[in-house]
Amino acid sequence: MGSLQEKIYEKSPHFIQNLIVSAYNVLAYKKRYSGKYADFMKYYKANRNLSLEELKKIQAKKYSEFIEYAISNSNYYKKTLGDLSKAKDISNIQSLPIINKETLRSNYSSIYTIRKDEGIVSKTGGTTGKSLEVLYTHKDVQERFALLDNFRSSFGYELGKNTAWFSGKNLLSNRDIKKNRFWKTDYIYKVRYYSTFHIHGKYLKYYLENLIAYKPLYMVGFPSTMYEIAKYGLAHGIDFPANTVKAIFPTAETITQDIREVLEGFFKTNLYNQYASSEGAPFILECENKKLHLELQSGVFEVLDEKNQQAKAGRLVVTSFNTHGTPLIRYDIGDQIELGEGTCDCGNNNPLVKEVLGRISDYIYSEETGKINLGNVSNCLKGVKGIIKFQIIQDAINEILVLVEKDEKVYTSEYEKVFLKNLRDRMGQTIGIEIQHVEEIPVEKSGKFRLIKNNVKEKI
Incomplete structure (x- = not known):
């Protein structure tokens, strides 16, 4: 929302604020779920059970097309990759330079392939430094949401089913806080947004009472907020109604075993983890067997040691196929993972990840x-x-x-x-x-x- 819209929102009564949230979502969802979104959903649903060999062939083809696009449309990549022999061959990926957040931040204007008014701007939270501003094409956004929705839909999720959402939207007024009301509701799409900025012991009672009354089928967002609510409930002997929440989908933060056990235990449901990032990392998705899989159709994942050699566990360097507005090619995202071994019998033949270890600074x-x-x-x-x-x-x-x-x-x-x-x-x-x-x-x-x-x- 712009500054004028924010002022209007702040001065509006609660029910008008709910309408503004709904109207904002109508516009945002129009961008996400129009265009090629339906085609992407159909594509990823059809590809759920491809063999590893088939997945690698798709990955190699997408990689080649993506590198060609970057060289043709980004001045930065034209200079850094244009003269490299066989840059479009995935087997030569290690000959390409690695970039990091500072490289991205310092070279925005030459890396971007589109103007800001042609794309969708995404800003990272900047928890480990300055914020990043990444541009996506509309098609990028549609594909990313199709990937995410395909993952969540395998556990029954659909937009329009009662969902409790815990994200970085600061939507509350001083009136809300005085009334112990820590949420806003989009009644069109049936999403209730709970504030993640007011997780204090004196307020948790109201969060939990409202969650029980709202009866969400799905819970999405920052696990640290849900974790505090669950711990409060456990400490005060509150029994969350069984068979309410069908699944929890955490975002943006690392899931520890303790967080998983507390959330699944208190809310009496299953948590299904996923990894991506606001700047556009490819996806790592958890299956019904609670095993994490690299999604090879979304990008290339390199796990490297301190000497930039391939490793079993180490820092994650990514090439992400749905970042055409700001191409991420061998991008050191600042996280680390450990690869798994063997295969999974869930039907997803993408390689396994033993653990997402989180930010390198954590x-x-x-x-x-x-x-x-x-x-x-x-x-x-x-x-x-x-x-x-x-x-x-x-x-x-x-x-x-x-x-x-x-x-x-x-x-x-x-x-x-x-x-x-x-x-x-x-x-x-x-x-x-x-x-x-x-x-x-x-x-x-x-x-x-x-x-x-x-x-x-x-x-x-």
Whole structure:
């Protein structure tokens, strides 16, 4: 929404705001679900059970066409790839240069293949630095939503079925907060948007009461928000009605085993994970067997070590076929994954991923024990009660600051000792650990919550 529209929205009463949200979605969905969307949906549904050999043939063909498009339409890629021998052959991909976020940010004007008014602008949240501004063609957006909807539809999801959505949209007014109303509803498409900016202990009761009353069939969005609501429900003995939610589809954040267990346990349903990114990474999708698969039809995935050699686990470098507006070719996305082994009997023959390890910066560094990743950090709550939320900030190699939101009625000094021991078990005895109790730990501007803020990775 533009600034004038935002002012009109802010001053409008609640029911008018709901209408504005619905009208905004009508326009957005028209772009997403028109044009080639139906053709893409038909294509991906028909291709659900292709053999690995067939998938690799499609990938190689799409790669060749995509590189040719980039060289022909982007001044940047014309210069960097135009003179490379056999650049369009996927077997020569490692001869192409790797680019990163800073390369992208510094060369916008020459990388873009279209003008801003010809495409759709996507801005990343910028949780690890400055925001990125990526341009998509309308066809790119239609294909990306077809890929995502094809994945979700295999678990029964359709637009128009009651959905609770937790995203980075900040839609609330001061009146809403005074009335303990933390949501807006699109009654046309039956989507209720819950704020991810007001996840505070004093408000969680209202979120949960409304979720129970709304009876969503599907829950979509930031898992950290759903996780806080679920933990509140568990801590207060609230029984979420069985057979309500059919599936949870998390977005934008790394799923740890603890998050999965809490969400599936409290909401009595299954969580199906997916990986992509707002700047256009190709898709990694979870099947009915809870196994992650690379979607080879959406791009090329390279897992590389520190010497840029292929590895089983390492940083993820992607070439994404539906980023024609801002072509991503060998783009170091800043995440890391570990590839799996064997095959899956779900019918999806795409290669397996053992784990999406998350952002490369999502770790704490200890000179005694090395890198402690997100999953190990999240497990520090084992045996601890009364911590609503915590966040670790590392501004120096030899010390960390741990912010803790606590439940005064439950949290005790004994639980703090267990929590500190869990931290020490992972980080060693020499690193300085300061625990600071705070009333609230804010989310990022994007609405995401960051468990770890590592500000020393360049010193390691």
